[in-house]
Amino acid sequence: MATTAAGALGLLWGWLWSERFWLPQNVSWADLEGPGDGYGYPRAQHILSVFPVAAGIFSVRLLFERFIAKPCALHVGIQDSGPYQAQPNAILEKVFVSITKYPDEKRLEGLSKQLDWDVRKIQCWFRHRRNQDKPPTLTKFCESMWRFTFYLCIFCYGIKFLWSSPWFWDIRQCWRSYPYQPLTSGLYYYYIMELAFYWSLMFSQFTDIKRKDFLIMFVHHLATIGLITFSYINNMVRVGTLVMCLHDASDFLLEAAKLANYAKYQRLCDTLFVIFSAVFVVTRLGIYPFWILNTTFFESWEMIGPYPSWWLFNGLLLILQVLHVIWSYLIVRIAFKALIRGKVSKDDRSDVESSSEEEDVTTNPKSACGSGPSNGANRVNGHPGRSYWAEE
Numbered sequence: 001m002a003t004t005a006a007g008a009l010g011l012l013w014g015w016l017w018s019e020r021f022w023l024p025q026n027v028s029w030a031d032l033e034g035p036g037d038g039y040g041y042p043r044a045q046h047i048l049s050v051f052p053v054a055a056g057i058f059s060v061r062l063l064f065e066r067f068i069a070k071p072c073a074l075h076v077g078i079q080d081s082g083p084y085q086a087q088p089n090a091i092l093e094k095v096f097v098s099i100t101k102y103p104d105e106k107r108l109e110g111l112s113k114q115l116d117w118d119v120r121k122i123q124c125w126f127r128h129r130r131n132q133d134k135p136p137t138l139t140k141f142c143e144s145m146w147r148f149t150f151y152l153c154i155f156c157y158g159i160k161f162l163w164s165s166p167w168f169w170d171i172r173q174c175w176r177s178y179p180y181q182p183l184t185s186g187l188y189y190y191y192i193m194e195l196a197f198y199w200s201l202m203f204s205q206f207t208d209i210k211r212k213d214f215l216i217m218f219v220h221h222l223a224t225i226g227l228i229t230f231s232y233i234n235n236m237v238r239v240g241t242l243v244m245c246l247h248d249a250s251d252f253l254l255e256a257a258k259l260a261n262y263a264k265y266q267r268l269c270d271t272l273f274v275i276f277s278a279v280f281v282v283t284r285l286g287i288y289p290f291w292i293l294n295t296t297f298f299e300s301w302e303m304i305g306p307y308p309s310w311w312l313f314n315g316l317l318l319i320l321q322v323l324h325v326i327w328s329y330l331i332v333r334i335a336f337k338a339l340i341r342g343k344v345s346k347d348d349r350s351d352v353e354s355s356s357e358e359e360d361v362t363t364n365p366k367s368a369c370g371s372g373p374s375n376g377a378n379r380v381n382g383h384p385g386r387s388y389w390a391e392e
Helices: 001-015 044-075 091-097 105-114 119-132 135-165 186-203 216-234 237-262 268-304 309-344 355-363
Strands: none
Touching: 044 135, 044 186, 044 216, 091 105, 091 119, 105 216, 135 186, 135 237, 186 216, 186 237, 216 237, 216 309, 237 268, 268 309
């Protein structure tokens, strides 16, 4: 029995590392065991170093959020307190938990008669109650500041590294002499840090604040980890560095816009989001398909020809492109809703309810809902207090 299991495991292992799958024709793993330069050629066992590095990155993140991000948040006026607690009320709590969190006008009138409360006071109670389930702005600020810092640093490192790399200026260099392209120490560190960071995000995603694009981000992290690992093992690291740097170019801008939004610097937030949108569309819908996909599909086919792992690699790149299209659609939709929302927020009618208003109530409970019309109280510097895209 043990012999059979060992034989099956050996067959599985041999299938996983089949040279016919991973490497072009007439190339074997033994050919890539030479010294090369720097760190030699990429090897699968190098990937194992990612996991202790990912644990180290997560530890650094905890220290960063506590001793750097949190003081910065407090400095810009974000309060270190939980959401305003709604007044205990068994009837309203039952409606909130069992029926609806957003009662319509008919239900509000019924509750008003039952409790002898003003309708606006009941609306206020439901807003406070919904805010109790929302993560505090301080937590969101710290998470975004950590991602902003890492994305900015790794992007700067990537630009510095690629600036002196020949394939940055002539992308066909990604395939010349492939797969006999030695691994330099700078390229090794770049790859390991990127892969370790995404592993840390993969695990922390289940403990971080749950956002509306959780499933899309989960697929994105899986595709990214698969791409980075896959491209490292079969030595497609040159084009891999271009893909990583291209994605980092817009990621730090989005996190910067979120930071400005949480700090209520709305003009800065709007500006950063416009810049982010432009960079995202140019890089993900322009440069990525016409520069990266063009070389991985057509130039590599011409210079090295297709083989099994080549198809898988390009398949993963296409998954990323599909995600780019989805995100671009979301960005356009959010921008459109933000425009409509801006018109509504300038309306002085006091019955306009929005997530931005809920945030303001949370951070400033003294401006009680029942005290009178808001008259644009959810605005900052003449702009809507919370842009819709940030809440998405």
